[in-house]
Amino acid sequence: MVEPSTFSRPDEKKKFVRDKFSAISGRYDLLNSLLSLQIDRYWRWKTTRLLRQFPTGPVLDLCAGTLPLSLELTRQARERRVLAVDFCEDMLKNGKKALPSDNRKDRIFPVCGDGEEIPAPADTFYGCTVAFGVRNLARTLQGLGEMYRVLRPGGKLLILEFSRPTNPLIKPVYSFYLNKVLPWVAGLVSGDKEAYEYLASSIAGFYEPEVLLAMMREAGFTQVERKPLSFGIVSIYIGSK
Numbered sequence: 001m002v003e004p005s006t007f008s009r010p011d012e013k014k015k016f017v018r019d020k021f022s023a024i025s026g027r028y029d030l031l032n033s034l035l036s037l038q039i040d041r042y043w044r045w046k047t048t049r050l051l052r053q054f055p056t057g058p059v060l061d062l063c064a065g066t067l068p069l070s071l072e073l074t075r076q077a078r079e080r081r082v083l084a085v086d087f088c089e090d091m092l093k094n095g096k097k098a099l100p101s102d103n104r105k106d107r108i109f110p111v112c113g114d115g116e117e118i119p120a121p122a123d124t125f126y127g128c129t130v131a132f133g134v135r136n137l138a139r140t141l142q143g144l145g146e147m148y149r150v151l152r153p154g155g156k157l158l159i160l161e162f163s164r165p166t167n168p169l170i171k172p173v174y175s176f177y178l179n180k181v182l183p184w185v186a187g188l189v190s191g192d193k194e195a196y197e198y199l200a201s202s203i204a205g206f207y208e209p210e211v212l213l214a215m216m217r218e219a220g221f222t223q224v225e226r227k228p229l230s231f232g233i234v235s236i237y238i239g240s241k
């Protein structure tokens with residue numbers, strides 16, 4: 001089992017995370033739908049709706065992976081342009097292969113880059129989304145500072161991330177699913193059980209919501225708030241520049 005505390009240096013975590021996503025990149029979308037019973041679509045839809053005041057963009061989709069959120073961002077607004085940044089080339093490649101033939105493929109610009117040193121000038125984007133990526137950053141505050149830097153004044157940050165349900169009925173069921181069922185099924189389908197053990201331990205070891213909200217404030221964000229979804233299995237964290 002890979003505990004988040006296993007990494008003593010940021011570079012070690014970056015290498016581990018990049019290699020793991022590279023190894024599962026071909027099966028990532030299938031596993032996502034399978035393991036979340038497609039509820040992830042609803043979570044992405046909810047997140048994207050919060051950017052409806054910026055229908056054209058540009059929007060930054062950070063840790064974009066195989067581009068599921070970039071697709072939703074461009075589906076909900078027909079003129080919106082999205083820069084999709086991820087440091088794992090294989091995740092982006094698989095996302096590009098699966099882009100639909102409509103004009104969304106001309107409005108999504110995938111770029112290989114590090115979320116802790118975003119390859120874009122200051123004050124560029126109306127919105128920045130990060131779906132299931134912040135937990136994977138090696139230096140969270142550095143990443144949040146970069147998100148703040150590249151947003152325009154008035155721009156909005158939306159972080160969609162796993163949190164931990166507190167409902168006493170849901171909590172044990174979810175914990176059993178996350179620690180036992182998920183790595184086993186994911187191991188069978190992806191051939192890489194360790195990647196999904198990391199998923200479980202990284203969720204367990206991630207900051208409490210209040211701590212992440214405090215870090216967002218420290219990075220400069222205002223009007224910071226959290227919206228729990230699906231019994232708090234995930235949360236949307238919102239901040240403004």
Ligand SMILES: C[S@@+](CC[C@H](N)C(=O)[O-])C[C@H]1O[C@@H](n2cnc3c(N)ncnc32)[C@H](O)[C@@H]1O
Nearest residue numbers: 063064065086087088091114115131132133136
């Ligand atoms: C769980 S996937 C999420 C992908 C996608 N956003 C989604 O909603 O399914 C996390 C992604 O974060 C990327 N990632 C992790 N650390 C990163 C960093 N420092 N810079 C850029 N991408 C990073 C990984 O390569 C991976 O593709």
